[in-house]
Amino acid sequence: MSYNADYTREYFAIMESLQGDVPGRRAAYEYLQGSTAIVHHQVVAASFVPRLFDAQTYRIMKETAETAHRILVKVIEHYLADPAYRRAFDFDPRLEELILLPRGYDAVLPFARVDTFLDEDDGRIKFCEFNADGSSGMNENREITTSVAQSKTFEEFANRHHVEGCELFESWVDKFLDIYATYERRVENPRIAICDYLENGVVDEFHIYAGLFRQRGVECVVADVRDLRFDGEVLRDGEGRQVDAIWRRCVTNDVIDHWDESQQLIDAVRAAKVALIGSFAGHIVHDKQLFSVLFDERTTAFLDADEISFVEETVPLTAFLDDDHVNLPQIRENRCEWIIKPTDHYGADDVYAGESVTQEEWERLIDRFANGRAGHPFIVQRYIRPFKTETLPPDTGIDALPDDEVPFDPRPYNNLNGLYLYDGEFMGVFSRLGPQPTISKDKQGMTAATIWVGRG
Template sequence: MADKDFRSQFGLLDWEEELVQYSPGFRDPSPTSRVDTFFVTERGGLRLTEYNADTPASPAYNDALSEMTYGLPVMREFLRRYEVRPLPARHSVLHTLIDAYQQWGNSHKAPRIAILDWREVPSFSEFVLFAEYFKSQGLECIITDPREVEYTNGRLVAGDFHITLIYKRVLISELIERGGMNHPVVRAVRDGAVCMVNPFRCKILHKKASLAVLSDERNAKLFNAAEREAIAAHIPWTCRVENRQAQYHDQTIDLIPFILKHRENLVLKPNDEYGGRGVVLGWQSDTSSWEQTILTALNEPYIVQERVAIPTEPYPIMIDGQVQFIDQMLDTNPLVFYGDYVDGCLSRLSSEALLNVSAGTGSAAATYIVEKR
C-alpha cells in the first residue's frame, strides 16, 4: 500500500489520500469488517460482492435478534428436535476494540469509549445495545454525535467525558463532508490523542474497487496460485469503469462497448456509497437509463460487476393474519475480525434483488448453526 501507483487503483480522493497517511497506532487497517456474499449452491460456495470495511453494522443487532428468536414459542418444539447454536458477535467487537487500544499504547488503563455517529441515523438503537454491553463489561461508554465533541489541550472530549477510544460508526466520507479536515476527531487522531476503530486507512479496502483490484489481470502477479484460485472461485468479475481494454475471463474486451452490450448480466456501482445508493442492476434497467449511468461512471469512480445468481428459499410470512410460505432472496454476510476469522453473520431476506435493510428492500433474520439431535 506504500506504492502510490498501485493505491491509485482503489480510486481514493485527494483528501482520503491524506487521511490514510495517518498512523492509527495499531496493525490492522480494518479490525472489524463484513463481507457481503451470496451462497450459490450450484457453485458450492460463497460469491463475495462487497467488502464493508468502514463502518460494518449489525453485530449487536445480530445478537439481540438471536436472543429474541430463541424465546419465541415456535422454538420450544424446534429445540426438541434440533440443536440450535447462535453466532454471537458483540464480544469480538469488544475484543477487537481493546486489542487495538492496547497496541495504540494504553495497555494498562481501561479505555473510555465513545460510540460516534450522528444522532439521527436509523442504526442508533444498535449503539444503545453496544453501550449497554460495554458497560456490562465494566467499561465507561457514551454515545456521542460528531457535532458534540471538542479537541482542546490534547484531549478529545464530549462534555466532561474524556474520550480515549472511538468506536467509529460514522462514515468517514460523511464526517469529512459535514465536518471538514479540521474536525476535532481528525485532529485528535492525527495527533495520536485518541484511538479510533476502524481507522482512516480502512477507506482503501472499503472502496468497491478493492474487488476490481483482485480481478484485474494486471495484478495477477501479486498473488500465488492458491490465492488466484480463491479469487476466481469467490469474486465475481469486477472492473473499474474506464475507457480501455480489459480482460473478461479468457477474452480481451473493449470495456465500454462491452458494458453497453451486456446490460442483462452486469451491475454498476459507485465506488464509495452505502445502503444500495446508486447501484444499478442492468437487468432491471432500460437501455436509456443504463447508458446514462455509464456516462456518469466515466466521470465519477464506478465499478462494473458481473451478475451473481441470487439464491431463493421459501420463508414464512404473515399476510392478513395468515402464514404463507413465499420465496425470498437471501444473502449471507459474515462479520470478519482482523481480516482473519468470522464471528456472527448478518442474513437478509428480500423480495427485491437489491438486498439492503437500510434501503428498505430487505429484513434481517436470525442466523444459527442448526443440526438434528
C-alpha cells in the same frame, strides 16, 4: 450438498403441525415492534423463519471470510507501505490523507463484514461487497433471534437438533479491548466513544454496545463526530470529557461530506492522541473499486497462488463504468449480465441490477452514471444471481388479521449473507433476503435470524 433446505422444510412442517403457529408469529411481531431493531427510526422487516445453516455451510463461510480478511490485510499493508501501489487506486486526495494517518495498534482491519452470495447446493461463493467499520446489522440479528426463539416452532426444532445463534456483542467488546491493549499510547482506564454522524448511524445498536463496555467497568459513550473537540493534547466529547479510544462507526465518505466539521477528530488522530479503532485505512476495503484492483498485477504480485485462485473464483468481474475501462455498448446491450453501483456509497443507494429494469430504463441509467456524469464514479459488476430459499415474508399487519387470514405460503426469496469478522476471526452472519434482484431494505428486503444447526 448442504442440509439447509431440509432443515427449512422441517421447520415449515413443524409450523404446519401447529396450524401455522400464529400465536408464535404474533408474539414475534409484537416483540419486534417494541424492540431496539430499529434502523433510521423504523423497526426492521423480519421473517419468522430463520436461516438454518449446517456445519458444512459454517465451514465454507468461515474459510471464505477468513481468507478474504488475510488478503484484505495484505492490500491495506501494501497501500500504507508502498507509494507506487497507491496509484492502483483512484482516491480523493483527502481520502488518501485519512488512510495514511497513524494507527498505533496491531489490528490492521479490526471489524469487517464481507457480503456474499452462497450457492447452498454446490458450495460455490461469490462476493457482493466488502464492508469495514460502518458495518451494522448485529442488533437486528440479535433482536430477531430473540423474537423467533420464543415460538413453539423454534422450541420444537431446537428439541430435535443442536442449535446456536451468533454472538456478536460480548465477543466484540472482548476484541476491542484486546486491540486497545496493543495501542502504543494506551492508558490504564480508557474512556471510549462510539462515533458516527448520528443521523446516519444505527444509534440503538451503539447504545447496546456502550452499555456492555460499561458493564465491564469501561466508561463508554455514544458521540457525534461533529461534537468532538481537540486542544492539541486531549480529545473531548460534547460534554467536555476526555476520549482515549474511539470505535469508528462513521464511514469515510461521510467524513468527506462533513470535512470541515470533522477536523477535530482528524487532528487528534494525526497527533496520535486518540486510538481510532478501526483506522481510516478501512476505506480501502469499503470502496468497490477494490474488486478491480484485486485482479491488478500490482496486487497479484504480493498474493500467493492460493490467494490468486481464491480471488479468481470469488470476486466478480468489476470495472469503472466509463469508456476507458469497459465496452459501454456491450454493457448497454446485455443488461441482465450486469449490475451498476457507486464506488463508495452504502445502503444499496443507486444500485441497479440490469434484470430488474427495462431496456429503456437501463439505457437511461447508463447515460446518467457512466463517465462520471453523476459527479462521482460508478462501477459495473458481473451480476451474480442469488441463491433462493423458501421463507415467509414479514408479518406486517398480522396484528390486524384474524387467525384464519394469516398467510402461510412459503415464498422463494433471494439471499445475501454478510459474514462478520472480528480482527480476522469469523463470528457470524447477517442474513438478508428479498424478492427482487437487488436485496435491500428499499426493495422489500428483510432480515432473518441466523441459526447454526449441528455445528458442535
